[in-house]
Amino acid sequence: MNLKKIDQAVLPTKWGNFNIIGFQEKNKNKNHVALVYGNIDNNQPILVRIHSECLTGDAFFSLRCDCGLQLQQSFKKITEEGQGILIYHRQEGRNIGLLNKIRAYALQDKGLDTVEANHVLGFSADERNFFSCAEILKILNVKTIKLLTNNPFKIKNLSKLGIKVVERISLIVTRNEKNDNYLKTKAMKMGHLF
Numbered sequence: 786m787n788l789k790k791i792d793q794a795v796l797p798t799k800w801g802n803f804n805i806i807g808f809q810e811k812n813k814n815k816n817h818v819a820l821v822y823g824n825i826d827n828n829q830p831i832l833v834r835i836h837s838e839c840l841t842g843d844a845f846f847s848l849r850c851d852c853g854l855q856l857q858q859s860f861k862k863i864t865e866e867g868q869g870i871l872i873y874h875r876q877e878g879r880n881i882g883l884l885n886k887i888r889a890y891a892l893q894d895k896g897l898d899t900v901e902a903n904h905v906l907g908f909s910a911d912e913r914n915f916f917s918c919a920e921i922l923k924i925l926n927v928k929t930i931k932l933l934t935n936n937p938f939k940i941k942n943l944s945k946l947g948i949k950v951v952e953r954i955s956l957i958v959t960r961n962e963k964n965d966n967y968l969k970t971k972a973m974k975m976g977h978l979f
């Protein structure tokens with residue numbers, strides 16, 4: 786195991802009380818969190834959202850992406866389900882980091898799309914991995930899940946890491962003129978299903 790569970794506490798949110806659990810990667814100063822709702826019954830597939838960090842969308846209400854609204858929808862769907870887990874996946878900007886994401890935004894302001902901008906900066910379109918997410922689920926004794934995502938790549942990756950995804954549940958948010966190109970590029974070049 787590469788992850789160590791640090792501690793947990795109640796986190797009251799506007800959707801209800803979650804249990805926030807902190808994890809630390811061994812040998813690295815990197816942390817992850819899982820928010821657990823309800824009494825997890827591991828005899829059935831658990832509703833899970835793996836939400837990749839997006840400071841601009843999640844905290845600053847950016848309209849450039851769909852991240853913030855997807856995060857809110859995830860809280861809502863998990864509480865409506867009565868149980869579920871939201872993993873906040875600390876790989877900002879599809880794992881190029883915040884400063885490179887700002888560089889990528891600057892290139893997009895000049896006309897490149899999100900994939901082209903990553904390439905110009907020397908990255909692949911998606912630099913993420915899901916090792917820590919699979920490990921968190923295993924630590925929580927969860928092996929079979931229903932995943933909230935539009936991205937089949939996540940399902941493929943989790944399956945390779947021993948997590949069985951029995952259902953994909955879409956997270957469709959309202960488009961606006963600022964995120965329209967981003968969402969079109971994700972559908973056309975990155976295989977997202979909208």
Ligand SMILES: Nc1nc2c(ncn2[C@@H]2O[C@H](COP(=O)(O)OP(=O)(O)OP(=O)(O)O)[C@@H](O)[C@H]2O)c(=O)[nH]1
Pocket residue numbers: 835836837838839840850851852855876877878879880881886889890899903933934935936939956971
């Ligand atoms: N490199 C880069 N990252 C971005 C950009 N816009 C958003 N992100 C990051 O993209 C990540 C979210 O990935 P998305 O491709 O939007 O969605 P996903 O997680 O693959 O799929 P969903 O499960 O449907 O949300 C977050 O880490 C964001 O910070 C961008 O223009 N460039």
